[in-house]
Every structure is written in structure tokens, then in C-alpha cells.
Amino acid sequence: MLDSKTFFAAQLRKNQTDAERKLWSCLRAKQMGGIKFRRQQPIGNYIVDFVSFEKRLIIELDGGQHMLQKAKDEVRDECFRKQGYEIIRIWDNEVFENFVGVLESIRMKVAESPSPGIT
Numbered sequence: 451m452l453d454s455k456t457f458f459a460a461q462l463r464k465n466q467t468d469a470e471r472k473l474w475s476c477l478r479a480k481q482m483g484g485i486k487f488r489r490q491q492p493i494g495n496y497i498v499d500f501v502s503f504e505k506r507l508i509i510e511l512d513g514g515q516h517m518l519q520k521a522k523d524e525v526r527d528e529c530f531r532k533q534g535y536e537i538i539r540i541w542d543n544e545v546f547e548n549f550v551g552v553l554e555s556i557r558m559k560v561a562e563s564p565s566p567g568i569t
Contacts, residue, residue, distance in 0.1 A: 473545055
């Protein structure tokens with residue numbers, strides 16, 4: 451039986467936003483530099499939009515509600531940083547207005563992020 455967080459993550463995967471769907475179409479199946487990403491993945495007490503465990507990289511897509519919860523997002527991001535993750539936050543509207551730029555910024559971050567254990 452699935453725990454509540456795993457069940458909720460599965461529901462989020464089934465009900466993606468348009469921005470998540472568009473970005474996932476380019477992250478899935480190792481299309482981003484051969485790096486595997488997962489979507490709506492539970493990590494600790496949270497569920498992240500996209501994560502590469504190999505690169506310790508989290509990508510969060512933020513809609514308008516995040517304007518009102520900046521402090522909450524900062525606490526969440528700090529929790530991930532303490533676990534060794536780097537976080538990229540992208541506004542939903544950027545996905546639609548500057549998709550090429552969004553993909554390029556992710557590609558650059560993937561290229562500069564060393565895999566754990568590699569020096």
C-alpha cells in the first residue's frame with residue numbers, strides 16, 4: 451500500500467500543469483545531456499517538481515501562488531541545500547515565453563554540476 455506522500459506524488463504526475471508537461475517533454479528519457487530526471491518525486495517531507503539524483507539538482511516550476519509563499523519556499527530550499535541539492539526555480543510563464551532560454555539555463559546547470567563522487 452502506498453503512503454500518503456507517494457500517493458499524492460502519483461496524483462501530481464497524473465495532473466501536471468501545462469508548464470510541467472511542456473518541460474517534462476524535454477527532461478524525460480535522458481534527453482537533457484543523458485541525465486535522468488524524475489518528476490513529482492518525494493524527497494524527505496516534500497515533493498519536488500523535477501529532480502536528478504545523479505546531479506543533485508532540483509527544478510521547481512513556480513506559479514503565481516509562490517509570490518505569496520516566498521518564506522516557505524526559502525525554508526524548503528534550504529532543507530534541500532543541506533542535503534546537497536542545488537535548486538533551480540523557474541516561473542511558469544518563463545516556460546511559455548522563453549522556453550529555449552529555460553532549457554539552455556538547465557543545460558548549463560547540468561553541465562556544470564559534477565556528479566557526486568567525481569572530482
